[in-house]
Amino acid sequence: MKLWIEKQRYLIDFTLASLARRKARNIGLLLVYTLLVFMLASVTLYTHALRQEAARVLVASPEVVVQRMVAGRHDLIPPGYMEKIGRIRGVQTRTARLWGYYYDAVTKANYTFMVPAEDAPAKGEIVVGPALERSRGLAANNGISFRSYSGKLHTFIVAAVLPQATELVSADLVLMSEESFRAFFDYPVGHYTDIALTVANPQEVKNVALKLSAALPDARPILRDEVLRTYAAIFDWREGIVLALFSAAILAFGILAWEKASGLSAEEKREIGILKAIGWETGDVIKMKFWEGMLISLTAFLVGFVAAYVHVFHFAASMFEPVLKGWAVLYPHFQLTPHIDGVQVATLFFFTVFPYAAAVLVPIWKAAITDPDSVMRG
Amino acid sequence: MTRPADRAMIFLGLGGLAFFGCFVDAAWLRAAAVDDDAQRLQMVAQLRLTDLALFTEARYTRHPSQADLHSAFQDHPLAIEHFPTGSLIGPPAGLQKVGAGEMKYPAAGTAP
Numbered sequence: 001m002k003l004w005i006e007k008q009r010y011l012i013d014f015t016l017a018s019l020a021r022r023k024a025r026n027i028g029l030l031l032v033y034t035l036l037v038f039m040l041a042s043v044t045l046y047t048h049a050l051r052q053e054a055a056r057v058l059v060a061s062p063e064v065v066v067q068r069m070v071a072g073r074h075d076l077i078p079p080g081y082m083e084k085i086g087r088i089r090g091v092q093t094r095t096a097r098l099w100g101y102y103y104d105a106v107t108k109a110n111y112t113f114m115v116p117a118e119d120a121p122a123k124g125e126i127v128v129g130p131a132l133e134r135s136r137g138l139a140a141n142n143g144i145s146f147r148s149y150s151g152k153l154h155t156f157i158v159a160a161v162l163p164q165a166t167e168l169v170s171a172d173l174v175l176m177s178e179e180s181f182r183a184f185f186d187y188p189v190g191h192y193t194d195i196a197l198t199v200a201n202p203q204e205v206k207n208v209a210l211k212l213s214a215a216l217p218d219a220r221p222i223l224r225d226e227v228l229r230t231y232a233a234i235f236d237w238r239e240g241i242v243l244a245l246f247s248a249a250i251l252a253f254g255i256l257a258w259e260k261a262s263g264l265s266a267e268e269k270r271e272i273g274i275l276k277a278i279g280w281e282t283g284d285v286i287k288m289k290f291w292e293g294m295l296i297s298l299t300a301f302l303v304g305f306v307a308a309y310v311h312v313f314h315f316a317a318s319m320f321e322p323v324l325k326g327w328a329v330l331y332p333h334f335q336l337t338p339h340i341d342g343v344q345v346a347t348l349f350f351f352t353v354f355p356y357a358a359a360v361l362v363p364i365w366k367a368a369i370t371d372p373d374s375v376m377r378g
Numbered sequence: 379m380t381r382p383a384d385r386a387m388i389f390l391g392l393g394g395l396a397f398f399g400c401f402v403d404a405a406w407l408r409a410a411a412v413d414d415d416a417q418r419l420q421m422v423a424q425l426r427l428t429d430l431a432l433f434t435e436a437r438y439t440r441h442p443s444q445a446d447l448h449s450a451f452q453d454h455p456l457a458i459e460h461f462p463t464g465s466l467i468g469p470p471a472g473l474q475k476v477g478a479g480e481m482k483y484p485a486a487g488t489a490p
Binding site for chain 1: 403419
């Protein structure tokens with residue numbers, strides 16, 4: 001065993017000396033290789049963490065949201081609608097939601113105005129999200145005026161700012177009392193935006209949705225599972241777009257690596273010939289080249305992956321954030337909780353380390369089994 | 379003086395440690411974020427929120443799960459989508475199936 005280890009050490013020594021003879025070319029290759037792993041790992045780590053975050057947070061969202069559709073568009077829930085839902089078996093609680101959008105011409109941003117079902121602020125007071133606090137320079141007890149869609153100016157006192165930890169879901173929220181909301185939007189009495197339902201038995205959610213559609217043909221039930229699927233689809237799509245953009249770089253690297261690995265230069269061929277002439281066995285030549293492939297590809301993978309992890313979870317993925325997260329005037333500031341998918345990492349390892357190691361070995365094996373004299377003569 | 383092979387192995391070993399360190403750091407950060415997670419979950423449950431506040435520029439990007447499928451092209455049927463986020467949200471799954479000449483109106487809240 002000791003002999004074997006000693007032999008490998010000599011082989012690695014020789015490999016490193018051989019790599020050092022073509023220093024510029026090999027360092028260039030290593031840099032490009034590392035950068036490629038870094039980019040791929042950043043995208044997969046970021047989208048996976050964001051997908052997980054969405055799934056974990058939205059698991060607390062209502063099991064069913066009932067919208068009313070008129071001519072294919074979302075419409076208000078009229079009086080009497082809630083009572084009809086109450087007669088559907090399996091529905092545990094019904095909460096009518098009041099919410100809407102407001103475009104603030106000052107910041108050129110949209111806010112989501114909402115009435116909390118419990119602990120709503122007092123009339124004339126609002127609770128704002130952290131992004132709104134930043135964009136309008138607000139603090140507790142400040143006053144702020146919004147011009148409503150009817151043209152009237154409404155002034156509110158900021159009672160509190162929502163915690164920064166909740167920014168991912170609350171960045172643009174403006175919470176207010178039902179009275180203030182109805183006065184601001186001229187919302188008709190007895191009408192609501194939509195209805196949130198809880199269902200006693202999770203197995204019954206689909207049945208409840210079917211019963212809802214039958215009892216209220218103009219209703220559009222949106223299930224929590226569908227919300228989760230929507231977010232999974234959004235982040236899959238974005239990951240795909242970024243990877244598609246990178247595919248040119250991946251292909252370019254593939255050609256570079258293949259060219260470097262498979263096409264032996266005259267110098268390398270001569271080197272193999274000399275090694276065989278001085279008594280190296282075919283197996284030793286292959287082992288040496290195996291170490292060359294492993295040293296380069298493992299270094300690129302480890303450095304690229306660790307750099308990607310630090311970039312995504314300690315520097316908020318500043319390079320890819322706008323494409324992967326989205327674009328908005330009110331941009332939520334949040335730190336992603338790291339979730340690393342072992343299968344994704346294994347896939348990345350397999351597709352970045354093994355092809356290069358294999359591409360190095362094949363031509364070397366071909367050169368190593370031929371006669372040293374003919375190899376040296378080229 | 380150490381040999382090049384030893385230096386290379388030490389470097390790769392350190393790289394390997396840093397690689398596994400990422401998993402340890404991730405577990406540590408997850409444990410440290412438990413309170414923040416609980417706050418977010420509580421807010422989602424209390425306000426009955428349905429979407430992340432990631433893309434606030436248009437109503438169908440602020441609440442993609444609640445938007446109807448016409449929203450993105452609301453101006454007229456052939457209108458070009460003009461919000462950057464809108465163009466980055468994928469088309470409905472039904473449209474992407476091979477041979478899907480027509481798409482049935484989804485029963486409910488399918489992925490936009």
